[in-house]
Amino acid sequence: MMNPMLEISLALLSLAAAGCMYRLLKGPSISDRIAALDTIGILLLSMIAVLGMLEGTSAYFDIILVIGIVTFIGTTAFARYIERGAVMEDE
């Protein structure tokens, strides 16, 4: 009962990631690409959660946390870079 639902949702999530990939490749401005990359990271995180449920193991939870943190830091760094021209400012 549960496994088919999880497989269907994995398929839906990868379809969503493919849609974000389209925006990542085409997107007119850099901010479009950053938003698409952020969404892809979040989709990857949820895919790993679904995969952990499918295999019935809790070994993947660390990966969820790490991908969440890396996605947030990456988006922040990119946004700062396009706004100020540098990630770290020395003053």
Added chain:
Amino acid sequence: MNDFWSAASGLMVLFGSIISLFSAFGLIRLPDVYLRSHAATKSATLGVLFILTGAFLYFAAVQGQFSIKLLLGIVFVFLTGPVAGHLNARAAYRTGVGMWDRSVRDDLKAALKKEREEAESKRTELIRRSEAD
């Protein structure tokens, strides 16, 4: 009882992935950066929250392990998703990415212009004072 909880968590995961699909649809179809980041931020965060809550319910009720890491992940995504979207939209506006030509209202334009003028006058004042010294 186990069947009920696994079906409920499976339904939650399915619902969350449908919401994520809608968010990707919005990311493709909407006309400019700001509307797109609206789709990418809010509905993607909601979808991921549904999926992680379903996983948490499954592991808590069916497998009998109460996972703090998963709860931490839920809280973290809930906090950082909107912040990242806000930073991205702010950077887009300040680097001059255009709005959709049918947008009707732009309150930030006047405020940003005023802020820039004040900074400019402060800078010229400083330069004048240092030249007088």
